[in-house]
Amino acid sequence: MEEQQGVLTHVLLAKFKEGTPPDQIDQLIKGFANLVNLTxxxxxxxWGKDLSIENLHQGFTHVFExxxxxxxxxxxxxxxxxxxxFANLFLPHLEKFVVIDYKPTIVRI
Structure with missing residues (x-):
């Protein structure tokens, strides 16, 4: 196994608060995506929504990478x-979230 050089992945798993309108979630996601242009x-x-058939998501509905x-x-x-x-606008709409930062590792067989 070798750690991929020069790459760090930042993952945010999120569950939006009950009652957050879908159009507001869409606007927040667009704001998040725009950070790549601003920083x-x-x-x-x-980003994507949970599609798991295993139902192991523990209530998290969205992933942002x-x-x-x-x-x-x-x-x-x-x-x-x-x-x-952006975080000051985004985080109040989340019921819960978790962040993981990691360096991808390539497995050569």
Whole structure:
């Protein structure tokens, strides 16, 4: 196994609060996606809704994934005024969330 060089993945699992209108969730997701245009360290952004047939999601409904070139880039993103402003709008709409940061590892067989 080898750790992929120069990539750090930032994953946010989220459950929106009951009663948050779908159009508001859509606007929040668009705002999240726009951070890739506002914060240079953020290299990519992907998101999706839980589609698991195993029902092991523990109530989390959405996943947001972004990538950074380094831990320093992630730290710069977290401290960036655009991220702080967005987080202050986004987080109050979440019932619960969890964040995981990791370096992808490639398995060669």
């Amino acid at each position: 240079e360290p953020m290299k990519s952004f992907h 972004s990538s950074f070139e380094s831990a320093e880039g992630l730290a710069e993103y977290i401290a960036h005024p655009a991220h702080i402003e």
